Amino acid sequence: MIHLHQIDPIALALGPLKIHWYGLMYLLGFAVAWFLGRSRIRAGRLPGVDEHGFGDLMFYGMLGVVLGGRIGYILFYSFGDFLEDPLMLFKVWQGGMSFHGGLLGVFAAVWWWSWRRGLHLMDTMEFVAPIVPPGLGFGRLGNYIGGELWGKPTGSDWGVIFPRALPEQLSNLDATALRTQFESGALDAFARHPSQLYQAVLEGLVLFVALWIYSLKPRPRYSVAGLFALLYGVFRFAVEFVREPDSQLGYLAFGWLTMGQVLSLPLIAIGLIWLWMSRRAPTLQPQLPASAG
Template sequence: MPVLHQINPIAISLGPLKVHWYGLMYLLGFAMAWWLGRRRVRAGRLPGVDDNGFGDLMFYSMLGVVLGGRIGYILFYDFGEFLKDPLLIFRVWQGGMSFHGGLLGVLVAIIWWSRRHRLHVFDTLDFIAPLVPAGLGFGRIGNYVGGELWGKPTQGTLFDGWGVVFPRALPEPFASMDSATLRTYFDSGVLNAFARHPSQLYQAALEGLVMFCVLVWYSRRPRPRFAVSGLFALLYGCFRFLVEFVREPDAQLGYLAFGWVTMGQVLSTPLIVLGLFWLWKSRSAPTLQPEPR
């Protein structure tokens, strides 16, 4: 049975101040990463680093997520519009963040931080990897609450009769209707034809919950260098590649090849390759031993 999406994206409204659920999801993701990271630091999983050093790592990583995510979105998904209007990159309130751009931003931050602390970059990456999925999961929930990045229509497929009707994805005149009128049409069954995959929730489950459980379990004891990072890259690349089959491609890009290849799949393929390579490389790599505080 389809569900009508009618969630207010604004969590708190105090006069001109409006706090969106998407922003709160980001905060929850960072809070979860901070909590888990401090536990791992105190368990000695990053020898020679104290709470202050970890705080610096988290700060620079957060900058990498935000700056890299925004710049990556512009370069990967909206470069044509950026050339027409360069100030577009600063209009973050209009939406547009890229995981792959955020990942590159975090990598830059980690490389810089690791060199300052004289640590092997992959020791830091292996430490950080289990902290990331919670943020991915909360972020995708934020996408769902905001009614954005929806999936493909389910009507006429194996999933017929299932899905979510996203008001922002509806054609006119439905897209302009108020919530009460839209509810009336939905209850009559007229809008069932516009039900879509809640791909945001699929990603929240796979990239968030499943990856979090697997990586925390896998890293519960010391693993060879490259192993945890490799598993992260492999899992994310595979999960993102698969979900793209039921996710609506970005309107400004569409499909890039063969009538089904999306930008998300193109960007995720190198992660799958890197993940396999790093896991193979970990077989002969040293294992960093913890130094509990």
């Protein structure tokens, strides 16, 4: 079945103030991470840290996501444009966030927070890993609602028609005319893979369920973070085969290799290394905060 994407990316407009669904998805992701993280803190999954300390970790983590995601996008996907217009770094309303950049930002934030508290970096990473996937899933839903980062043409009788991906003479039609064209079947050939939804399911739902269940019991250091890196890297690498490459980059090699796949390969390698290291690593046992005793 073919679906025509006609979702308003603006959730609420209050005069000149426009609240986009994509921004709300970020807020929802942070809210769920806060809820899940508090439950893990109360269960003593990060010994020596109370809810106040977790609040500090969330603050640094959110800064890492936003700053790292934006800087990563500039470096990985739009560095040439940045050299021509350095101020584009601050034009966040134009879009452009990188998961891999955000991940590096979170890693830096977690390192800083852990160092200040005298905690092992990987113990904090093990704590954080299971609460990240819901935010990834909501972010991909935001991409879908915004009609961006679409997939390749399906070449079949199913998929989603994204107006912004249509030829110019069609993308300029108003909503009513576009609906008429769609109902006549004239747009069926432009149906694409809803790769954003594939990623929402794999990177959000499947990754969360796998990590949450795996981390219910104490696991050796490096194992939970290693599983996160490995699964995300594999999921992202696979979906890139049906996702349209970034227009400013195209394919990097072999007629199929994308920047997303290149950036995912180190994650897969790191995940495997961490899982191997976990075989001889200590297991952090839960310890309820003193206030809960």
